[in-house]
Amino acid sequence: MPTTSSARLAALTVAAVCSAASTVVLSAPAHAQSVRVHDIQGTTRISPYAGRQVADVTGIVTGVRSYGSSKGFWMQDPSPDADPATSEGVFVFTSSAPKAAVGDAVTVSGTVTEYVPGGTSSGNQSLTEITRPKVTVVSSGNPVPAAVTVDAASVPGRYAPDGDSAANGSVNGLPLRPDRYALDFYESLEGMNVRVADVRVVGATDPYTELWVTVKPDENRNRRGGTVYGSYAAQNTGRLQIQSLGRAADFPEANVGDTLAGATAGPLDYNQYGGYTLVARELGALESGGLHRETTRAQLRGELAVATYNVENLDPSDDTFAAHAEAIVRHLSSPDIVSLEEIQDNSGATDDGTVAADETVGRLIDAIVAAGGPRYDWRGVDPADKTDGGEPGGNIRQVFLFNPGRVSFTDRPGGDATTATGVTEVRGKAALTVSPGRVDPADPAWANSRKPLAGEFVFRGRTVVVVANHFNSKGGDQGLTSQYQPPARGSETQRHLQAKAVNTFVRQILDVQKNADVVVLGDINDFEFSTTTRILEGDGELWSAVKSLPRSERYSYVYQGNSQALDQILVSPSIRRGDGVEYDSVHLNAEFHDQISDHDPQVLRFRP
Template structure:
C-alpha cells in the first residue's frame, strides 16, 4: 500500500518493516508505453513479491530510447512503501496521458518511446528491475520484448504469474512477459497477491481524555488463517513523544498467540488522560520473534494519543506566520468567524474585519474539513472546535464540531489581487518567504485576471486547473538567467520567474460547471478563496465572469494588400515519415508513426496552414524529416484547398532526421534557387574532442520571385538552431552554450554576405524560423542578437567581439503587442522556492508556465521598407489539453488545434515602386 492518506487526528505513516524485502522481490509487473489516447497513454506497475513491505521512497523510474539514451521519469516520494504482494501504479500525466480507469498512485510527465526500455532503481542508483523493447535500449534482461508498435490500442506487457498471483522473474524479459489486451493495471488499492503467511500490526489512535485510563487496541492480522500448530509473535512498546515516565501510557511486552484458524488478535495498551493543552503524542509498537513459518509483513506501528483539551485561538493565531500552523495536532476552539465559501467536503471561514490582526504575514482565513457537505451557508457566523492539521501543506481544521451562531453577515473584505499583489519581485514577496501563504483560506478578488495556461489534465479530471495572473499581463519570459541561477554576466539581468502566477481551479466551488474548458488569453473577473493543493497554491473562485473567452483557433487576419507577399513559418513538431530506419534515432517522440498517424497529422497541419495561417505564399517548415513527407503535406493542402505548393528540403545532420524546408505556392511565387548553407561547417565538440558538423539542421536559403504585377525578387533564410535544453544548468551546459554560440556566429556570417552583395540593394532579405532562442539574451548567449547584429558582449557570458551583421536586422516580433509576444509554452521548474514543495508534497517545486518567443523573423533594410505586418496564428498553445486531443476528430479548422507545440506566424511584405528584378 502507498503510505499517503488523509490523516485522522495526526499523520500516521508506516515505519520501515522489521524484515527487509529482497531487491529481487520488487518487479516491474505490468506496463505500456502507448494506449488508446496515444503515445503518452502510459503506465508502469510495480509489485512487491516479498512477505514484507518495501520502502521505495527515493526510488526512480528510469527510461531509455532505442539508442541507449537514458533519463529519469519519476522519483517516488519519501515514505512511499509497497506492502507484501501489493502494487504501486505510476502513470503519465502529460498531455494525452494515461486514460485507464485504475487511478495512478504517482505521476510522471515525460513519455517513453515505443522501442525503448524501463528500469526501477533504488535511491543509490542501483537498478532493481528492468525491461527492454529493443536491442538498443539501455535497459532490459535477457531476450528483449518486441515493441507493441505505434497503434493506439489498449494493450500492455504483463509478467506471467502462478495460480497464487506470484509474478515470474527469471531474468529473461521474453520469457517473463506476455501481451495483455486489454491491459489490467493494479494500484495500491488493488487486491494484493498471496505471498505466504505473515502478520501485520495496524496504527491505532484514541482521544486522551481528561483523566482516568483508556484502552488503546492494536489489531494484529494474519495474511491467512493460522495453521493447526498455531503461531505467535512478540509485541512490545517504545516511547515516542508519549513516554511512560510522563504517565502518558503503560509499557507492554507480551507474546501474542494465534490458535489454529485465527486470523486476528487485539492487544490493548493502557493510556492515561489529563487536562493539559498539548500537541498529540505517540509511541511505537514493534513485532519481533515470529514463530517458524510466520513472516512479519508490517512489524511497526504508531499509537497516537489525541489531545482533546482545546485551546481558544483566533484564525490568524492558528495559521501563524510560517508555512505550517504552530497548533498542528492540537485541538482548538475558534469563535464567531464568517463562512466565506462552501464546498462538497468542507468550508472556509474568515476573521471578521474588526478582529483583523493587521499582520501581513498571517492569514485570517482557514479551511474546515467536514468530509461531507457542510451544514453551513455563506455569511453564517460559526464556532468551530476541531483539531489542527497540515494536509500536504494546507492548514485545515479536522474532526470539526460546528455550531452556527447567526446568519446573513456581510463577508470580510477580500484581498485585492492586481498590479502589486501578489508581488512580482521574488526578493520581496507578499508573504515574506512566499507569495501566497499569508492569503491561504482568505477571500481574494481578481479584477483584471488573464489566463496564462489553459486547463491542464490531471488524473481523471480532463479540465483541471488553469494558471492565471491578476494584473492583466501574460506570464512571459523576460531577459536574463532564471531567478536562483548565478548571473552569467553583470549586465545580463535576471528573469524573476514570474512569482505572481498562480493556479485557479474554476469548478472546485461551482463557479463554472465541471468540465468547463477555459482558453489561455481569456480575461476574467473573479472572487473566491486561496487554497493549497499538493504543492501548489490554488485559487478557488466562488464567482467567475469571463470577459473575453479568446476562443481557439484564432486565425491571422487577411492581408490588407492583395498584392502583398505573405511569408510564414511553422515548427511542425516532428513531421515524420513512416520509415523508421532513415535516421540514427527515431524521428517521432513516440516512435515511428504508422500510416494512420501520419494521415491524421497531415490533415491537422493542413487545417492549420490553410485555416489559421491562411495559405501563405511561402512557408518555412521546421522539424520535417524528409522531402517526400513534406511533399505529402503539399498534396494534402492541394486536396483541401485546391492550391498547389512545391516542397523544398535538403537533408542535414540531425540524429533524429529533422530538417528545415519550404512550401512555396506555385501560383504566387517562382522558385529560382534553394541552397543549404553551412552544411559542411564543423566545430570541435568539447564533450568528445572530435571534429563534427556544427549545424544539425543547417539553414536553408530560398531565392525566389513573386509572380504579381507588383511582384519582386526576395531571399528567405530558414533557420532552426540548437535548442535551449541543458543551457541554464548541468554538466553539459558549457558545451551546449558554446555550440549555440558557434552556430549563431556562422549564420551571422552568411547573413552578412547576403546583405552586402550586389542584389541586397533591391532584394528584401528575411531570416525566419524557430530560433530556439528569445528575442533577447538568456544571459549566456544571445543567439538572435548575434544573427541580427545586436549582440552585446557585456550582457552575455560568451563574447562575440563585435557584431558581424551590419547594419543590424530588425525583429518583426517588436511590432506585436507585448501580451501577444509568444510562440511556445514552456513549463519552467524553479525548484523549492516561494513556498512550493513542502514536506509531503508530491510535486517537484514551483512549476510556472512561461510564454516564450522562439519563432521570429529578422528583416534587412530592404525588407523593412516593404514591411506591412506580422502576426501569430493561434491554435497550438492556448487551448486546454483535453481540447487539443479532442480536436483531432473535429472537422474543419478546429482540427488544427494542438497539432504542434509552436504557434506559427505570417509576415506581409509589399514593395510598391520597388525594383522588380527578375533573374
C-alpha cells in the same frame, strides 16, 4: 495524458508524509498543543510549528477536495487576529475522501507539515498542511467565513522581495509584507476563502480544466485581452490561476479576452503548475470576448514570405492535419517557405528505432492541397535515434516546406545527422557546402536538443539562406512563484551556447558575402529581450524582426497567463535595410482553448 483537473492534481500532490523529498521539516516533533490557524501559518512562509503535533485546531470548512491524490479540505478560523501577514486558513490533508462538508465547524489534531509541490528540487514554495489528522465535526450548516476580495487595489505592484542571500536567495524566512509584494500578499491568504469578480481571462482553458485570469485589467494589456510579458521586471502581479471544486464537465471553455462575470470564490491553494490558485467553489459566468483567429495577408508577387510554425509533436496518428493545413493555407496565406518545428517520425512516440518522417510530412502536404493550397515540396535531415530530445521515441526535428511554383531549393548532397554544413564561396557569393544540412551537430551545445537545419533557396534569382531552429526548452527553470527570488533560469546556459553557435555560422556566411540574405527562425524558446536573443543578434549579424511590432504585439505563446515571444524570425542586415520588410505574429492558437498547437506561427515578408 490526464484531461481533468482531478487527474492533474493526482500528479500534483502526494502526501507529504509519504515523500521526504517533498517535505520541509524545521523542528523535531513535540507534544501536541492547542493553537489557532494563524499561529500555525505564522508571519513567514514556513510554519513555526512545522513538524510538530497540534491539537484541537478549530475552524469552518470552506472547501472539500475529494478527488486525486490531494484529498482533504480547507478550514478557516472565523475569528481572525489583527495581523495581516498571518493567514486564517489551512489545508487538512486526509489522503482519502474527507467526511467533513462545507459549513462544518471542526476541530483538527495532527502534524503540521510544509509540503513542496513538485519536490524540494523544484524550488517551489511550500504549502502549509495539517497531515495525519483526527477530525471531529462539532456542528454543521455554519456560514462560511466571508471571502477576502482580491482585486487591483489589494494586490501590490511589486512582485516579490529579493531572497535572503544567506539562504541561497530563498524568501522562506523573510517576514511577509503583504502590503508591499504580490507574492507576500497571496501567501498571507494561503488556504483562505478568497474572491475575485468580473475578471478577464488571460490564459485559455487547458486540457486540465484550469485557466488564468487577471485582477488588474490594465496591467500590460494587449488589444486581444491578454497580459504581455515584456521583461523580467514585469511579472504581471494580477495573474491568478483558477481551478474548480465542481465537475470537470462544468468548467468553462474560455479563450483569452473572455470574462468570468460575477463572483469566483473558493480557497486559495498553491501548486506546482502555476503557484497560487483559486480553487473555486463558486465560478463566475463565462462571457465571450469575441476573440477571432487572425489571418495574415498574402505576399505580393515580388515579396518572399517565410514562416515558422511549431506544430506540437505532429505524427501520422494525429487528427490535426486538416486543421494545420487550414492554418497554413487560410491564416498564413500559404507562405513561400515554412519552417516546421516538432515534426515527429513516422511512428510518432513509439520508440521503435524509426527516424524517417516522410509519412508525417507527406500527410501534411496532402492536407494542404486538399485545403486549396499549393503542393509544397520539402527538405529535412533525419536525426539519429534518441539524440534530439523532445517526446521519447518521437525524434522531433525541423523541416522546410517550400512552394516550388515560387521558390527553388538548391540541393547539395551529403547532409545527414552528423555531417555539418559549412560555408564556401561560389562565383563570389556565399554558398552552403551541404544543403539541406545541419549546423555544427557535434557541438555540445546541441546535446539532447534539436540541431539547426540550414538550406539554400532561390527566389527571383536571389539566394536566401534559411536556418531553422528549435532551441532547448525552459524545462527545469524555477517558476515565477518560486521560493527563490529572482528565480533561477538554468536552462538558459544551453540556449546561450546554441545562440552563439548559430551566430558564428551566420558570421561565416556574412564574412564570405557581406550582403547575403540570411533568415534565422524557429522556436527559440526564449524572449526577444533575453540574453539568448542578444547573443543570436551578435554585433549586428542578425536582428529579431518581432521587435518591429509594438511591444503589446510581441508574443507567440501564453504561459501561466503571460503572453510572451518564444518564436522568432531574425534577419541579416541586407534584409533589415531592404524595402517593405513586414512582420506578423499570427495569433490563431495560443489564446484559444481549442488550440491545435500551443504556438502561434510567425510570418516575415520582404523583397530579396
